[in-house]
Amino acid sequence: xxxxxxxxxxxxxxxxxxxxxxxxxxxxxxxxxxxxxxxxxxxxxxxxxxxxxxxxxxxxxxxxxxxxxxxxxxxxxxxxxxxxxxxxxxxxxxxxxxxxxxxxxxxxxxxxxxxxxxxxxxxxxxxxxxxxxxxxxxxxxxxxxxxxxxxxxxxxxxxxxxxxxxxxxxxxxxxxxxxxxxxxxxxxxxxxxxxxxxxxxxxxxxxxxxxxxxxxxxxxxxxxxxxxxxxxxxxxxxxxxxxxxxxxxxxxxxxxxxxxxxxxxxxxxxxxxxxxxxxxxxxxxxxxxxxxxxxxxxxxxxxxxxxxxxxxxxxxxx
Amino acid sequence: xxxxxxxxxxxxxxxxxxxxxxxxxxxxxxxxxxxxxxxxxxxxxxxxxxxxxxxxxxxxxxxxxxxxxxxxxxxxxxxxxxxxxxxxxxxxxxxxxxxxxxxxxxxxxxxxxxxxxxxxxxxxxxxxxxxxxxxxxxxxxxxxxxxxxxxxxxxxxxxxxxxxxxxxxxxxxxxxxxxxxxxxxxxxxxxxxxxxxxxxxxxxxxxxxxxxxxxxxxxxxxxxxxxxxxxxxxxxxxxxxxxxxxxxxxxxxxxxxxxxxxxxxxxxxxxxxxxxxxxxxxxxxxxxxxxxxxxxxxxxxxxxxxxxxxxxxxxxxxxxxxxxxxxxxxxxxxxxxxxxxxxxxxxxxxxxxxxxxxxxxxxxxxxxxxxxxxxxxxxxxxxxxxxxxxxxxxxxxxxxxxxxxxxxxxxxxxxxxxxxxxxxxxxxxxxxxxxxxxxxxxxxxxxxxxxxxxxxxxxxxxxxxxxxxxxxxxxxxxxxxxxxxxxxxxxxxxxxxxxxxxxxxxxxxxxxxxxxxxxxxxx
Numbered sequence: 001x002x003x004x005x006x007x008x009x010x011x012x013x014x015x016x017x018x019x020x021x022x023x024x025x026x027x028x029x030x031x032x033x034x035x036x037x038x039x040x041x042x043x044x045x046x047x048x049x050x051x052x053x054x055x056x057x058x059x060x061x062x063x064x065x066x067x068x069x070x071x072x073x074x075x076x077x078x079x080x081x082x083x084x085x086x087x088x089x090x091x092x093x094x095x096x097x098x099x100x101x102x103x104x105x106x107x108x109x110x111x112x113x114x115x116x117x118x119x120x121x122x123x124x125x126x127x128x129x130x131x132x133x134x135x136x137x138x139x140x141x142x143x144x145x146x147x148x149x150x151x152x153x154x155x156x157x158x159x160x161x162x163x164x165x166x167x168x169x170x171x172x173x174x175x176x177x178x179x180x181x182x183x184x185x186x187x188x189x190x191x192x193x194x195x196x197x198x199x200x201x202x203x204x205x206x207x208x209x210x211x212x213x214x215x216x217x218x219x220x221x222x223x224x225x226x227x228x229x230x231x232x233x234x235x236x237x238x239x240x241x242x243x244x245x246x247x248x249x250x251x252x253x254x255x256x257x258x259x260x261x262x263x264x265x266x267x268x269x270x271x272x273x274x275x276x277x278x279x280x281x282x283x284x285x286x287x288x289x290x291x292x293x294x295x296x297x298x299x300x301x302x303x304x305x306x307x308x309x310x311x312x313x314x315x316x317x318x
Numbered sequence: 319x320x321x322x323x324x325x326x327x328x329x330x331x332x333x334x335x336x337x338x339x340x341x342x343x344x345x346x347x348x349x350x351x352x353x354x355x356x357x358x359x360x361x362x363x364x365x366x367x368x369x370x371x372x373x374x375x376x377x378x379x380x381x382x383x384x385x386x387x388x389x390x391x392x393x394x395x396x397x398x399x400x401x402x403x404x405x406x407x408x409x410x411x412x413x414x415x416x417x418x419x420x421x422x423x424x425x426x427x428x429x430x431x432x433x434x435x436x437x438x439x440x441x442x443x444x445x446x447x448x449x450x451x452x453x454x455x456x457x458x459x460x461x462x463x464x465x466x467x468x469x470x471x472x473x474x475x476x477x478x479x480x481x482x483x484x485x486x487x488x489x490x491x492x493x494x495x496x497x498x499x500x501x502x503x504x505x506x507x508x509x510x511x512x513x514x515x516x517x518x519x520x521x522x523x524x525x526x527x528x529x530x531x532x533x534x535x536x537x538x539x540x541x542x543x544x545x546x547x548x549x550x551x552x553x554x555x556x557x558x559x560x561x562x563x564x565x566x567x568x569x570x571x572x573x574x575x576x577x578x579x580x581x582x583x584x585x586x587x588x589x590x591x592x593x594x595x596x597x598x599x600x601x602x603x604x605x606x607x608x609x610x611x612x613x614x615x616x617x618x619x620x621x622x623x624x625x626x627x628x629x630x631x632x633x634x635x636x637x638x639x640x641x642x643x644x645x646x647x648x649x650x651x652x653x654x655x656x657x658x659x660x661x662x663x664x665x666x667x668x669x670x671x672x673x674x675x676x677x678x679x680x681x682x683x684x685x686x687x688x689x690x691x692x693x694x695x696x697x698x699x700x701x702x703x704x705x706x707x708x709x710x711x712x713x714x715x716x717x718x719x720x721x722x723x724x725x726x727x728x729x730x731x732x733x734x735x736x737x738x739x740x741x742x743x744x745x746x747x748x749x750x751x752x753x754x755x756x757x758x759x760x761x762x763x764x765x766x767x768x769x770x771x772x773x774x775x776x777x778x779x780x781x782x783x784x785x786x787x788x789x790x791x792x793x794x795x796x797x798x799x800x801x802x803x804x805x806x807x808x809x810x811x812x813x814x815x816x817x818x819x820x821x822x823x824x825x826x827x828x829x830x831x832x833x834x835x836x837x838x839x840x841x
Binding site: 048050079081088089 | 451
């Protein structure tokens, strides 16, 4: 879906991004992880040409974006900023409707889409005519996300989108983010310096340092097969939590689901998330259903921890 | 003329036509200039916000323009644009430019970077970002700049009357020259009110919320254009020749009033400052001007004095006038000042004035050369026996006299000297003297009589035209009323005079004011 080849950006003598290459598959969530100044944000901004690359090529859907008109390109890519970047002189409704307005949608279609998104993002309709400064930080970030999603772009870029939020709000928005079906059809590239966030939301992680990619792969690879000391050190803190987040429980049978208190849980959840769900709801176990919604087994806290140890054992023998 | 007893209200009612015209002219001038300044300043501000490298030089130039004294700027405009509204509007525009450019620049560069980034990332073009994001968000700051510019312009527009562009300055500067407080207030109060009202209205516009400002941005230019068009309502009328008279001359019995009552002269007249009048006559912007008979520019610009065949201009012999208590404080002062008495006649004074006004020699050098040639000059004694404060009005002749007196006092006495030259008019100079801000300044008998004493018409008629009688009358009255002493006359008579270009006067065969009247009456 997205292909980046030998991409570089030099600011004078400083090589902010130094010849990196990576691919992002369709509907995948790639995280660019690293400390500040590692070049991750510069890389992201080159994808919608907020920054023009010095060398290299970028293809989205096999089209070289450097040959496209930037304005047209950008209208097809969602973008969420750390400080939300909402227009203070526009109401929430107007803010969300910016791209439809640029694309000259008719009024009805825009209105319908805006109210649909408000609902999906758990924002009250009363906010439509309210100005952004009257909203809380979490609400503003949701409006920012709605604005990026409104025209249903296939690609979404997120620049430290949750970085300015407090931990409680962040956790809540993370959960919503994972549950939002709109996002499952998107190819997402997100930038963060928060390791926990990267492990929680990323299908794959590119760990960057000094303008280069140090290691890329699924979270578990970085954790259990680190390429060098840098990767190991970077993931040192709260390692146990990271390990639980990187490991997934054995999947349900083909076509089946997990269920807790009658609610279907999203597939592909980490062990950490499942344990958290058990603790939150004070439940004993999670039910495993097959494709005919028949109970075929269950996962208790003990099952989940033993799954963790099994995985670790397996790693050691490989 | 019994202006002293007249109340301000009476004056304003009597002159309500003129007041209305001047107020409209003032509003018109202000808003034409403001409109043009916004037209120039806003795009410039946007440009330098985009190309930051230019910001230093553009803001620098606008800043320098702001520091040029207004009257000097008006003076620069005359050779380029003549006199009247055009140069006035350009000068006012230049003054209004800085706050508008600076606030546009500050407003736009102050827009939150993440908002601009979001706008770009959303796929807005540069122009869409400018009109939908940057300008609306910068609008409160830009409006604050326009507000500042408006107040500045209302204030500076009073000076437009110096170059015949009208406005409330006509009353203000006329009043200062004529020592007529009511006239000053009749101009100053409406001008101040205009500034306050416009400031208040714009402050309301500024406080409107974002939504309403969107509509306001379109309404504002329309309102400004409407107000600007007001200027053209009081339209000019034509005649064969154009006269330019100073505000002082306009209101004086021995000036325009006398020309009308005794000569029945009817001529298209505009009000203009003394500083630019001669040049305007030379450049054929004006045909007839009210000047002074010893003015050096008479010689410089080839002008000729029209004979005052009905004797309406009284004698204006110059003499220093000193406060009595200053004479007591400085016992040697009187005899030192009298050293100059009888030493300078009309021709000498015109020559001296010519050297400063036209050859641009410094008044100091001209004064010293003259004293040396008359063997009056002595080196400074460096005395420290008190400081004598010399005043002078704001024209060359007075600067020369003030310099001569300064050198004489330093050479002949042990006093030190400070000079307060360039006091803008009779009223300011005389008030400075009576309020103990200066100790003496050179005054003219005619001015003392008609501007300061303002006696009844009978007394004026009884002394008119006679040098000794006028001198004795003012000397006596000044002593009685103000405890101010007239010392001996210097010798020359710097009277009012009408003048024309030599060539034109010869071509039209105009030698006297009566000739001029006859020429104008021939249709």
